Amino acid sequence: MKVVAVSNEKGEVTDARLLAAAERVHRQLRPHLADYAGRMREVLAGGAQMAVAVEGGEVRGVTVFRVLEKTHSGRDLYCDDLVTDEAKRSTGVGHALMQYMEGVCRERGCDTFSLDSGAQRQQAHKFYFREGMAITSFHFDKKISQEQTGIKVS
Secondary structure (H helix, E strand, O other), rough: EEEEOOOOOOOEEOHHHHHHHHHHHOOOOOOOOOHHHHHHHHHHEEEEEEEEEEEEEEEEEEEEEEEEOOOOOOOEEEEEEEEHHHHHOOHHHHHHHHHHHHHHHHOOOHHHHHHOOOOOHHHHHHHHHHOOOOOOOOOOOOOOOOOOOOOOOO
């Protein structure tokens, strides 16, 4: 198994063929992504990077991540998405992607490596615990309507 970058630190897609091949696996986690290639190019241009786990010429897993400077944890590699093809779970794909991201952490001088995982994804949580991760906080969010609120932000 080999983990290969799909984009670079500048947010540029470096392998359009792998980006296209990643869609099938990535949609297992994010089925709602319309215009997959276009949306991923936007996400990458916004500071994220993408890598895929490849085995036998097939994409087996996908990760999307970014390095952020945070007041509470310093330099953090935040993983937006980590998904292994449903047919290849528990075969080392996720572990290979985690090792790849930990290597990126070290290369870039990150203090922490973090991700969020849906509360319902209990199998994923078991995997993260096996990989040495811990629950350190609760994540809260609120969907914001794009309608006018009358409040001006300056």
